[in-house]
Amino acid sequence: MNAPPPGKERRNPRRFDRRKSTSVSAHLELLSKMSGHLAVTLNIEETIQKALDLIVQFVKAEGGALFLLDSKDGSLVCKASVGPVDISGVTLKTGEGIVGQCVSENRSRIVRDVQQDPDFDHSVDDATGFRTRSILCAPMSGHTERIGAIELVNKLDASRLFSDTDLLMLQTLASAAALAISNAHMTEDLVKQERVNRELELATEMQRSLLPATRPAPFPVCGINLPAYEMSGDFYDFFELGDGRIYFSLGDVSGKGMDAALLMSKTASLFRCLGKTLHEPHVLLATINRELCETAIHGMFVTMACGLLDLATGEVQLANAGHEPPLLHARDGSFTPIPASAPPLGILPLAAADDGIRKETLNLDGGTLYIFTDGVTEGDLENGGQLGVDGFINIIRESTDLPVADRIAAVVSLLGETGRKRHDDITLIAIDASTPCLRGDIEHNEAPMMVRYTFPAHPSELQAARKVVSKACTDCGCTESMATDIVIAVGEAIQNVVRHAYKDIEDGEATLEIVCKDGIIEFNLQDSAPTADPEKLKPEWPEEPGPGGLGICLIHDIMDKVEHLPSPSGQGNLLRMVKFIESNRNET
Amino acid sequence: MKHEISEKQGTSVVAFTGEIDLESSPAAREILLKCFESTSKVIVDLSEVSYIDSSGVASLVEALQAAKKNGSQFSLAAASEPTRRVLELARLDKVFTMYDSVDEGLTA
Numbered sequence: 001m002n003a004p005p006p007g008k009e010r011r012n013p014r015r016f017d018r019r020k021s022t023s024v025s026a027h028l029e030l031l032s033k034m035s036g037h038l039a040v041t042l043n044i045e046e047t048i049q050k051a052l053d054l055i056v057q058f059v060k061a062e063g064g065a066l067f068l069l070d071s072k073d074g075s076l077v078c079k080a081s082v083g084p085v086d087i088s089g090v091t092l093k094t095g096e097g098i099v100g101q102c103v104s105e106n107r108s109r110i111v112r113d114v115q116q117d118p119d120f121d122h123s124v125d126d127a128t129g130f131r132t133r134s135i136l137c138a139p140m141s142g143h144t145e146r147i148g149a150i151e152l153v154n155k156l157d158a159s160r161l162f163s164d165t166d167l168l169m170l171q172t173l174a175s176a177a178a179l180a181i182s183n184a185h186m187t188e189d190l191v192k193q194e195r196v197n198r199e200l201e202l203a204t205e206m207q208r209s210l211l212p213a214t215r216p217a218p219f220p221v222c223g224i225n226l227p228a229y230e231m232s233g234d235f236y237d238f239f240e241l242g243d244g245r246i247y248f249s250l251g252d253v254s255g256k257g258m259d260a261a262l263l264m265s266k267t268a269s270l271f272r273c274l275g276k277t278l279h280e281p282h283v284l285l286a287t288i289n290r291e292l293c294e295t296a297i298h299g300m301f302v303t304m305a306c307g308l309l310d311l312a313t314g315e316v317q318l319a320n321a322g323h324e325p326p327l328l329h330a331r332d333g334s335f336t337p338i339p340a341s342a343p344p345l346g347i348l349p350l351a352a353a354d355d356g357i358r359k360e361t362l363n364l365d366g367g368t369l370y371i372f373t374d375g376v377t378e379g380d381l382e383n384g385g386q387l388g389v390d391g392f393i394n395i396i397r398e399s400t401d402l403p404v405a406d407r408i409a410a411v412v413s414l415l416g417e418t419g420r421k422r423h424d425d426i427t428l429i430a431i432d433a434s435t436p437c438l439r440g441d442i443e444h445n446e447a448p449m450m451v452r453y454t455f456p457a458h459p460s461e462l463q464a465a466r467k468v469v470s471k472a473c474t475d476c477g478c479t480e481s482m483a484t485d486i487v488i489a490v491g492e493a494i495q496n497v498v499r500h501a502y503k504d505i506e507d508g509e510a511t512l513e514i515v516c517k518d519g520i521i522e523f524n525l526q527d528s529a530p531t532a533d534p535e536k537l538k539p540e541w542p543e544e545p546g547p548g549g550l551g552i553c554l555i556h557d558i559m560d561k562v563e564h565l566p567s568p569s570g571q572g573n574l575l576r577m578v579k580f581i582e583s584n585r586n587e588t
Numbered sequence: 589m590k591h592e593i594s595e596k597q598g599t600s601v602v603a604f605t606g607e608i609d610l611e612s613s614p615a616a617r618e619i620l621l622k623c624f625e626s627t628s629k630v631i632v633d634l635s636e637v638s639y640i641d642s643s644g645v646a647s648l649v650e651a652l653q654a655a656k657k658n659g660s661q662f663s664l665a666a667a668s669e670p671t672r673r674v675l676e677l678a679r680l681d682k683v684f685t686m687y688d689s690v691d692e693g694l695t696a
Contacts, residue, residue, distance in 0.1 A: 459609070459610045459611035460611050462609050462610055462611060462641075463607055463609065463611070466607075466609075466639065481669075481673075484669070484670050484673055485673065485677075487639070488639075488641070488670075488673065488674055488677065491609065491639070491641050492641060492642055495609065495610045495641055495642070495643065498610060499610055499643070550642040550645060550646070550678055551641070551642040553678070554642060554674070554677050554678065557677050558677065
């Protein structure tokens with residue numbers, strides 16, 4: 001092995017001597033100690049101080065400081081300090097002094113005599129009385145960002161000079177510290193994110209709780225709200241006033257996200273609170289509007305429709321402020337949009353009068369009123385298109401025979417329950433007057449009405465029997481036209497008994513039992529004639545118009561349910577005919 | 589059921605009153621068919637008929653069929669709400685010639 005050139009021996013890593021070996025193992029020991037501290041810490045301030053203590057001690061410096069870069073203004077702040085003067089909290093501007101240079105250029109420096117270095121900033125010495133002679137400084141940086149620097153001052157050994165080994169050591173320790181600080185920042189961010197997430201979760205839960213609980217059928221109002229994100233800018237609500245009326249509402253706050261969700265919560269709360277006392281929907285909307293205008297923010301506004309359903313009459317009073325026209329699906333199958341009479345809420349104060357927010361009165365008359373947000377009509381279909389009002393009408397038309405909750409589900413199932421991402425909240429409510437409880441006052445009766453009428457099965461008795469049927473219909477609150485239809489159907493049934501069942505029997509008898517309860521009227525017609533062939537009792541419209549079989553067809557056409565049952569006495573025939581009642585009070 | 593037949597401008601106008609059901613429909617059938625013996629144009633005034641059942645409808649259908657056979661004219665006029673309803677339900681409202689009033693039927 002050749003001898004190294006003079007003065008170079010310190011830099012030859014291959015040169016082995018015992019002194020160096022001791023020093024290397026001490027270095028390793030310190031590194032291991034520090035890395036251990038840094039790896040496990042979550043308290044970054046404490047760890048920085050500990051690391052700095054160890055470095056200063058090991059490198060034999062008079063003092064040291066650790067600076068962190070403030071990402072907001074680019075200044076360097078002293079976070080830890082060791083030595084005769086505590087400079088914690090001292091702030092340097094970007095590029096200021098040797099530390100500043102180190103960070104901005106991301107390179108280490110050994111300054112053996114600061115008095116000779118133009119970059120040295122005397123201000124700290126001047127302020128503290130400390131005398132800086134030499135400086136060793138290494139930057140700390142992460143993958144992409146600069147973190148800060150560690151600075152050591154005044155080597156304490158006889159040479160009073162920091163060595164290259166000292167610098168190498170400091171660089172290594174600075175890297176370890178940088179990694180630890182970077183990890184700690186990430187952990188801090190995660191904890192913060194976790195906290196935000198938890199808060200969001202609670203807020204979502206809170207917001208869901210503002211929606212009304214689903215009421216089982218035949219409650220006539222039901223709705224759904226599917227937020228596009230965690231929080232919804234849409235809302236719907238309904239509650240009973242206790243006088244046979246139900247207040248309902250649906251609203252859509254402009255924009256999405258947390259601010260929209262908070263305004264939604266406010267508006268929904270105003271509806272629920274004010275609705276208890278303001279029983280005029282247009283007055284209620286005008287009042288909510290005034291409140292929103294007073295505390296308007298960022299030009300946000302709310303489109304909202306609300307109304308009162310009178311269970312006894314099926315009448316709805318509706319007010320609409322800038323919301324998409326609700327659709328009335330009448331019993332005859334037609335759809336009528338009911339446009340808004342006023343601009344959205346939260347923009348300008350409006351009077352609850354003809355020039356402000358108006359109230360429309362409509363009778364559902366067994367139909368259904370649908371109110372929805374544009375998230376429904378502008379909702380994406382699987383084929384990439386939008387549902388549109390026409391698409392909405394089509395799906396409702398296809399599912400007309402389903403219970404109202406299933407109709408709503410049918411609409412929603414087209415709009416992204418297939419896992420596609422929604423762009424807007426989907427909110428929809430239906431006020432359904434086809435539910436039996438709206439069709440009559442039967443459920444309010446003390447006891448179900450019942451009539452039992454036995455008569456000779458003779459043509460001359462038919463008129464009297466029909467009178468019994470007609471009176472029962474009136475007593476049950478059927479509309480006049482419905483009573484006419486029922487008399488036609490039951491009249492045909494009785495006629496069949498006289499004409500066919502007792503065809504060759506002179507003194508036959510028939511019994512008509514009429515029960516009226518839960519919104520239906522039921523007729524049980526019993527005879528004691530020979531049991532009829534069920535094949536002959538099936539409705540079958542003749543190909544050519546003619547009298548044959550017409551009676552059975554009329555019965556099936558008019559009644560909601562027709563059943564031929566075995567006679568309880570074992571002899572004869574029992575025909576049960578059921579009709580859902582449409583109340584007189586539905587007619588205005 | 590009661591009825592009244594009047595001759596107006598060569599047309600027999602048969603006005604029924606009351607209920608045409610299984611008890612009265614055989615009579616209604618007889619009355620209508622008999623009219624075609626003396627005239628080729630019959631109008632039935634249904635304005636005072638408060639009820640008609642399938643047997644009554646059958647009588648009207650038989651009269652219509654008889655008229656078609658003979659090349660005569662048979663029409664219904666001023667159907668009351670209950671009779672109109674039954675004819676609708678029976679899908680027969682388009683089968684019969686129906687006038688809003690007897691006078692309209694006479695000038696047609």
